[in-house]
Amino acid sequence: MFFMMLSTIEDEQERLKIADIYEKHRHRCLLVALKILKNQQLAEDAIQDAFIEVIKHKEKIFSLSCSDMLPYIVTIVKTRALNIVKKNKKFSDIPFEELDEIKDSGEVPVDEQVINKQDFENLIAHIASLDENYKVALEMKYRDNMSNIEIANVLNITQKNVEMRLYRAKIKLRKKLESEVKTNVYNK
Amino acid sequence: MSIISNDLFEVMLRQAVIKNNKEEIALLPSEDELAKIFTFSNEHKRKMKKLFAADTRQETIAVVFKWSKIAIIAACVSVTLMFGTLLTSAEFRNVVGDVIITWFDKFTKFQSQELNGAFIKREWNLEYLPEGFVLLDSYEVGDIKVIEYNNPNGMTIEFSYRPSNFSTSTDNEDMEYSLIVNNDIIYHLFEGKIEHGESMIVWDMGGYRFTIIGNYEIDELLKIAFSVI
Numbered sequence: 001m002f003f004m005m006l007s008t009i010e011d012e013q014e015r016l017k018i019a020d021i022y023e024k025h026r027h028r029c030l031l032v033a034l035k036i037l038k039n040q041q042l043a044e045d046a047i048q049d050a051f052i053e054v055i056k057h058k059e060k061i062f063s064l065s066c067s068d069m070l071p072y073i074v075t076i077v078k079t080r081a082l083n084i085v086k087k088n089k090k091f092s093d094i095p096f097e098e099l100d101e102i103k104d105s106g107e108v109p110v111d112e113q114v115i116n117k118q119d120f121e122n123l124i125a126h127i128a129s130l131d132e133n134y135k136v137a138l139e140m141k142y143r144d145n146m147s148n149i150e151i152a153n154v155l156n157i158t159q160k161n162v163e164m165r166l167y168r169a170k171i172k173l174r175k176k177l178e179s180e181v182k183t184n185v186y187n188k
Numbered sequence: 189m190s191i192i193s194n195d196l197f198e199v200m201l202r203q204a205v206i207k208n209n210k211e212e213i214a215l216l217p218s219e220d221e222l223a224k225i226f227t228f229s230n231e232h233k234r235k236m237k238k239l240f241a242a243d244t245r246q247e248t249i250a251v252v253f254k255w256s257k258i259a260i261i262a263a264c265v266s267v268t269l270m271f272g273t274l275l276t277s278a279e280f281r282n283v284v285g286d287v288i289i290t291w292f293d294k295f296t297k298f299q300s301q302e303l304n305g306a307f308i309k310r311e312w313n314l315e316y317l318p319e320g321f322v323l324l325d326s327y328e329v330g331d332i333k334v335i336e337y338n339n340p341n342g343m344t345i346e347f348s349y350r351p352s353n354f355s356t357s358t359d360n361e362d363m364e365y366s367l368i369v370n371n372d373i374i375y376h377l378f379e380g381k382i383e384h385g386e387s388m389i390v391w392d393m394g395g396y397r398f399t400i401i402g403n404y405e406i407d408e409l410l411k412i413a414f415s416v417i
């Protein structure tokens with residue numbers, strides 16, 4: 001099925017390296033995809049799509065250290081899995097950015113309030129509980145230092161949608177932090 | 189306690205995203221543990237094997253055909269006649285191309301010269317599909333367009349095309365090679381010899397290189413190839 005990809009991996013070393021990366025991490029990739037898709041066949045499709053993406057931008061993965069490869073691969077697998085979810089959803093023509101409305105709380109922004117070290121740990125926990133669509137965008141932006149255009153290409157959405165997704169993710173996180181800071185202040 | 193500005197929040201957010209991601213990755217069980225729980229389907233293994241072509245290739249060149257009049261005549265001596273006809277020497281003169289076909293131990297490589305000024309970017313379609321086959325997926329990888337079809341019996345056919353200046357390789361292990369000429373177009377047939385094995389057809393037309401792959405009868409794949417417009 002993917003034989004034509006051979007023509008895009010001209011160098012034998014590159015081909016073996018990507019194959020090696022796959023062999024080293026394929027079961028973890030499967031677990032990540034299964035958590036999102038809950039279906040083995042779809043999860044395998046997500047992995048195939050992910051490695052096509054890796055091959056398409058092979059210069060990216062070759063620029064990473066060994067310890068950074070798995071996080072990058074996991075993010076790509078997640079994006080492919082989320083793509084499959086989007087394809088299979090009944091209302092897949094509704095952009096993700098429109099699915100949940102973020103209302104401005106009208107409260108004082110968190111940067112004008114008091115934040116302590118505990119809030120950093122809380123922020124990490126809030127990130128963990130974010131929808132995967134937000135998380136992968138944040139990971140690509142802040143961990144991989146990708147531009148919005150690069151993120152848009154990987155996620156197969158417009159640059160504007162990327163900007164909106166990042167903006168909404170930050171607003172969500174800020175709102176959660178705000179309510180915790182307020183609680184901390186109230187409880188003092 | 190400290191007050192954090194917007195800029196510092198951005199920095200904090202960056203660190204929190206990185207740390208959360210590290211924690212998430214660290215929580216993943218090891219490959220060995222997961223290998224005891226999960227297995228991959230044979231279909232997935234086959235696809236990934238093709239993707240990476242992990243088998244080592246012998247780089248020594250067995251046979252090189254520069255697609256010239258003489259080579260066509262020599263190759264056609266062993267043509268399996270199906271729908272085309274064995275052309276005469278006079279007709280071969282009109283079928284000279286510039287495709288270099290290199291036969292390695294386990295795969296065959298097709299290379300062309302740079303595209304000439306006549307190349308026009310366009311979409312290609314199939315006018316014929318065997319009964320029961322429906323569109324499964326369609327996607328692009330760079331300049332390569334891939335369209336997949338399947339039928340209720342799980343058989344698949346993949347139709348793909350790319351500009352002919354792309355180097356294209358095909359597996360030739362366990363394959364019987366032949367070629368056919370139809371309407372001045374040369375079709376290279378790789379017929380799978382093992383049961384349920386895949387067969388492939390490769391040809392150049394209109395500045396593009398086409399491939400059809402399927403675990404289906406080679407005659408039907410050829411009909412599909414002839415129907416490309």
